[in-house]
Amino acid sequence: MTTAAIIVAAGRGTRAGGGVPKQWRPLAGRRVADWTLERFATPQIGYVVLVLNPEDRDAWKEFAQTPLILAPGGDDRAGSVQNGLAALDGLGITKVLIHDVARPCVSKDTIRAVLDALDSHPGAAPGLAVTDALWTGAEGLVTGTRDRDGLFAAQTPQGFRYDAIVAAHAAHPGAAADDVEVARAAGLTVAIVPGDPDNLKITRAEDFARAERILRQDMDVRLGNGYDVHRFGPGDHVILCGIKVPHDRGLQGHSDADVGMHAVTDALYGALAEGDIGRHFPPSDPQWKGAASEIFLRHAVDLVRARGFTVSNIDCTLVCEYPKIGPHAIAMQKEMARIMGLEATRISVKATTSERLGFTGRGEGIAALATACLVKP
Numbered sequence: 312m313t314t315a316a317i318i319v320a321a322g323r324g325t326r327a328g329g330g331v332p333k334q335w336r337p338l339a340g341r342r343v344a345d346w347t348l349e350r351f352a353t354p355q356i357g358y359v360v361l362v363l364n365p366e367d368r369d370a371w372k373e374f375a376q377t378p379l380i381l382a383p384g385g386d387d388r389a390g391s392v393q394n395g396l397a398a399l400d401g402l403g404i405t406k407v408l409i410h411d412v413a414r415p416c417v418s419k420d421t422i423r424a425v426l427d428a429l430d431s432h433p434g435a436a437p438g439l440a441v442t443d444a445l446w447t448g449a450e451g452l453v454t455g456t457r458d459r460d461g462l463f464a465a466q467t468p469q470g471f472r473y474d475a476i477v478a479a480h481a482a483h484p485g486a487a488a489d490d491v492e493v494a495r496a497a498g499l500t501v502a503i504v505p506g507d508p509d510n511l512k513i514t515r516a517e518d519f520a521r522a523e524r525i526l527r528q529d530m531d532v533r534l535g536n537g538y539d540v541h542r543f544g545p546g547d548h549v550i551l552c553g554i555k556v557p558h559d560r561g562l563q564g565h566s567d568a569d570v571g572m573h574a575v576t577d578a579l580y581g582a583l584a585e586g587d588i589g590r591h592f593p594p595s596d597p598q599w600k601g602a603a604s605e606i607f608l609r610h611a612v613d614l615v616r617a618r619g620f621t622v623s624n625i626d627c628t629l630v631c632e633y634p635k636i637g638p639h640a641i642a643m644q645k646e647m648a649r650i651m652g653l654e655a656t657r658i659s660v661k662a663t664t665s666e667r668l669g670f671t672g673r674g675e676g677i678a679a680l681a682t683a684c685l686v687k688p
């Protein structure tokens with residue numbers, strides 16, 4: 312049985328405003344679309360189709376590098392779904408889930424419930440029973456009441472047997488509120504599985520704050536700190552945060568003595584309770600003699616990802632009188648961001664003197680402190 316998910320992400324998010332379509336706007340440290348895609352990254356789902364608006368050129372380029380199948384958006388939601396279904400043609404799909412990118416808080420339990428219900432029904436979708444009284448209204452006045460019994464608020468993912476929903480869409484060329492409407496018009500029965508109040512659709516500007524609260528309540532946030540010192544010795548440059556800085560002395564160490572990168576690497580290991588660089592790259596091992604510290608940082612970042620975390624941000628402070636760090640700080644920030652595969656805005660590199668006090672003040676060496684923040688949704 313091969314299961315696929317289609318994430319429709321070609322809308323413009325006009326009701327949410329904000330200048331950028333809502334799926335590309337930041338939410339709790341990532342973009343809305345990243346949260347949504349992460350929810351469908353499960354072994355139960357063999358293929359994920361991301362339906363993109365042809366105008367979103369950066370997204371096309373970015374996601375071309377991933378295992379996602381990309382499909383172009385249609386003029387309306389139903390058109391986008393049809394293009395997503397077509398992209399799965401010939402792959403032997405039996406069950407398909409169709410989900411709004413604008414519902415980033417969907418739980419894996421909801422996804423599982425829809426998939427399980429498809430074992431006994433051709434369609435299934437989460438619905439929330441309406442609990443509030445219902446009115447009709449006009450011009451700010453209540454004009455009547457409606458019976459709420461048997462009414463549900465429709466959510467996604469809406470799941471279907473693949474061949475049945477392809478045929479249903481082909482027979483329903485016009486607009487539709489959702490895929491359940493399309494399926495029912497074709498005579499398919501659709502089971503209601505319990506909806507989740509947290510599975511909101513970000514529709515208006517104020518929905519971002521609620522979605523952020525929901526996502527943050529389940530987040531695992533870890534902090535780590537790192538501290539390192541290297542003494543000066545003979546040389547004509549130092550390597551700091553991956554950048555070669557001319558100086559009348561060099562830093563001594565078993566590796567390239569990049570004290571800033573070592574502090575950052577130790578902060579990452581610390582956040583994972585994984586010891587420090589020495590545990591992973593023992594100084595007694597000759598293969599690390601003169602090694603580029605990039606190797607250590609990459610190892611720590613890979614470990615972070617393997618544990619399911621992402622690096623939210625890094626703050627690194629170098630302590631020395633000389634060399635002056637300011638002219639190189641941006642290059643250091645960019646280099647660390649490149650190595651870590653992060654946006655440069657998530658990395659801070661700054662410096663301070665120790666007012667000529669202590670070993671850094673006497674110019675005997677450089678110290679570095681770093682803090683890392685990791686998050687797991």
Ligand SMILES: Nc1ccn([C@@H]2O[C@H](COP(=O)(O)OP(=O)(O)OP(=O)(O)O)[C@@H](O)[C@H]2O)c(=O)n1
Pocket residue numbers: 319320321322323324325326327334362384385386387388391392410411412413414512513514
């Ligand atoms: N032509 C379209 C229109 C909508 N969608 C997607 O369908 C879902 C419907 O949610 P909605 O809140 O209506 O999204 P938008 O159409 O982006 O919002 P708006 O109506 O405010 O512009 C969203 O995931 C949206 O990206 C789509 O893929 N293709």
Ligand SMILES: C[C@](O)(CO)[C@H](O)COP(=O)(O)O
Pocket residue numbers: 388411464465466467488489490512514
């Ligand atoms: C499919 C849907 O999410 C079900 O609630 C919804 O109908 C799509 O969004 P819209 O706001 O109705 O366009």
